[in-house]
Amino acid sequence: MEETRDIVLPPIIYGDEAPLPETGRSRNHSGTGTSPGIFTGVTRVVKGIRDFAEVTGGDVLLIPFSDVSWPPVLAKAGAIVSETGGMLSHCSIIAREMGIPALVSVPNACALGNGLTATVNGSNGVLTIHDYE
Numbered sequence: 001m002e003e004t005r006d007i008v009l010p011p012i013i014y015g016d017e018a019p020l021p022e023t024g025r026s027r028n029h030s031g032t033g034t035s036p037g038i039f040t041g042v043t044r045v046v047k048g049i050r051d052f053a054e055v056t057g058g059d060v061l062l063i064p065f066s067d068v069s070w071p072p073v074l075a076k077a078g079a080i081v082s083e084t085g086g087m088l089s090h091c092s093i094i095a096r097e098m099g100i101p102a103l104v105s106v107p108n109a110c111a112l113g114n115g116l117t118a119t120v121n122g123s124n125g126v127l128t129i130h131d132y133e
Helices: 049-054 090-098
Strands: 028-030 032-035 038-045 060-063 079-082 102-104 117-121 126-129
Touching (some): 032 090, 038 049, 079 090, 079 117, 102 117
Parallel strands (some): 038 060, 060 079
Antiparallel strands (some): 028 126, 032 102, 038 117, 117 126
């Protein structure tokens, strides 16, 4: 299990042959930019309320989604990257209100992990991980 923990499964598998697994270790990840701006900081995966205490000011939050209980932690973020959502999703609206960059619909963003140096470009929809060559 330890050897395969970073494998990112595709959302759909067609046919009888399994696709080659991806490790999620690419440098650039595309999404939809929903709040403009550029921010570089350290990634922090937040999957739920139990992770809120781990967030420090200026983190790049990697989240699966957000809802109305999330503004206290979103307010600490330097940028937000969500696996789900659109222009009118909760985190997008909060990011625009706070004036911080946000990306949504970034597949498997949470699988990237904590402690990586990343740049979020909310204008062009690209998340760049600087720790990967």
